[in-house]
Amino acid sequence: MERKTTRVMIWLSCLLVLLAGMTTSATAKAGEIKIYVEGKLLQFEGQQPLIRNGTTLVPFRKTFETLGYKVEWNAEEKTASGTKSGIKIELTMGSQSAKVNGQGVKLAVPAQIINGSTMIPLRFVSESSGYFVSYNNASGTSIIEITKEDTVLEPYVVKGRVVNSEGTPIKGAWITIDNQLLYDSNLQAKTDDNGRYRIALPKAATTYMAYADFKTVYEGVEHSVELTADDNSPFAGNTGAIRDFTVKLNSSTGTGGSGEVLFYMMDLIHPLNPIAEPPDRDDVTITLEPVGTMMDGTVGGPKLVSKGSRNNNGYGVHNVPIGQYRVSAVYAPPGEEPQQMLVRIVTRGEDLPFAESIVAGFRSITSKIHFMELELKLNVVKPPDEDPGEWTWGDEDEEEEEWTW
Numbered sequence: 001m002e003r004k005t006t007r008v009m010i011w012l013s014c015l016l017v018l019l020a021g022m023t024t025s026a027t028a029k030a031g032e033i034k035i036y037v038e039g040k041l042l043q044f045e046g047q048q049p050l051i052r053n054g055t056t057l058v059p060f061r062k063t064f065e066t067l068g069y070k071v072e073w074n075a076e077e078k079t080a081s082g083t084k085s086g087i088k089i090e091l092t093m094g095s096q097s098a099k100v101n102g103q104g105v106k107l108a109v110p111a112q113i114i115n116g117s118t119m120i121p122l123r124f125v126s127e128s129s130g131y132f133v134s135y136n137n138a139s140g141t142s143i144i145e146i147t148k149e150d151t152v153l154e155p156y157v158v159k160g161r162v163v164n165s166e167g168t169p170i171k172g173a174w175i176t177i178d179n180q181l182l183y184d185s186n187l188q189a190k191t192d193d194n195g196r197y198r199i200a201l202p203k204a205a206t207t208y209m210a211y212a213d214f215k216t217v218y219e220g221v222e223h224s225v226e227l228t229a230d231d232n233s234p235f236a237g238n239t240g241a242i243r244d245f246t247v248k249l250n251s252s253t254g255t256g257g258s259g260e261v262l263f264y265m266m267d268l269i270h271p272l273n274p275i276a277e278p279p280d281r282d283d284v285t286i287t288l289e290p291v292g293t294m295m296d297g298t299v300g301g302p303k304l305v306s307k308g309s310r311n312n313n314g315y316g317v318h319n320v321p322i323g324q325y326r327v328s329a330v331y332a333p334p335g336e337e338p339q340q341m342l343v344r345i346v347t348r349g350e351d352l353p354f355a356e357s358i359v360a361g362f363r364s365i366t367s368k369i370h371f372m373e374l375e376l377k378l379n380v381v382k383p384p385d386e387d388p389g390e391w392t393w394g395d396e397d398e399e400e401e402e403w404t405w
Helices: 002-030 060-066 122-128
Strands: 033-037 050-052 055-059 070-074 079-084 087-092 097-100 103-106 112-114 117-121 132-136 142-147 157-163 174-179 187-190 196-200 207-218 221-228 258-265 284-291 304-307 309-311 314-321 324-331 339-345 358-360 370-378
Touching: 055 060, 055 122, 060 070, 060 079, 060 117, 060 122, 087 122, 117 122, 122 132, 122 142, 157 174, 157 207, 174 196, 187 196, 258 284, 284 314, 304 314, 324 370, 339 358
Parallel strands: 033 142, 258 370
Antiparallel strands: 050 055, 055 117, 070 079, 079 087, 087 097, 097 103, 112 117, 132 142, 157 196, 174 187, 174 207, 207 221, 258 314, 284 304, 284 324, 309 314, 324 339, 324 358, 339 370
């Protein structure tokens, strides 16, 4: 019995040693951090990267030099700086404020000296340098990838960028991540100066959709544009997703950002021939040439040349991006030479003069409906050669028929 008990004790002791070894091994693996820059593993000597309060700190000199910076260390002021074309980053040890090109930036965790090594926040330095940072800890090892293009998915993270049609970043756009399983459990964030956002997702088995809303003030009026993701498919939380948005000014879907150019014909009688049909609006072509900055921040753009059509708002050119335009019109019935028309904007309480072209913008009816209303008439340069009193209104040679009652 004693021998059996001894064997059991030995077996239990071996099991405990084995479990202790496995725990130590797992702990070591869980604490390991691997950093890749454009796919190449970054090797550090001495002090290794570590995570403090959710922020990854890395050795200063190796990181800056890998990202292409010329580095400087001021021992007296305890400041580390990196400089390359167009960018200068300055960090002071122990300070939660850094500088990028002289502008102050708040840090969640300050740069600091650990075991004699200067350690700096990796994400801050990388993103300030124009790189994207992705993080994955699914295997127990922290894998951090730094790339020029944000193409790496991160589990339980949705991220992306909002830009206009020229690729200029849109700051302050609201991103909404809609939980498709649970009601009223959406997540929101605003885009930063670079038009980027990053939202951590709860570790739950569900799918999501991404939406965005862009608000801006243009010509003294607040506009709101609903955005649809470039990839508008649902995604699972455990895979993560990249959802980018491009501002498209199109009110045909009710999302806002564009308006209606409505026009009215003022020649109820043909100015050159009162017995002829009055000018037909279907024979009018409107030209809209962008002037200055549009509502989405783009400058200028292609001319819009279009005939009119009818919708619920009236007759004209529809879904025109909000902005200022130089407007002109041409009247060209089938088989006739085109004639330049005169144009004026409809303004309440004012009787503005007609001109061959005008610069005009939109008037807001509601937050999503905007009108530019125009009046058009033929540009009659001279009166008819004949006296209207001498015109023939019927067959003058026909004798008047005598009526018999």
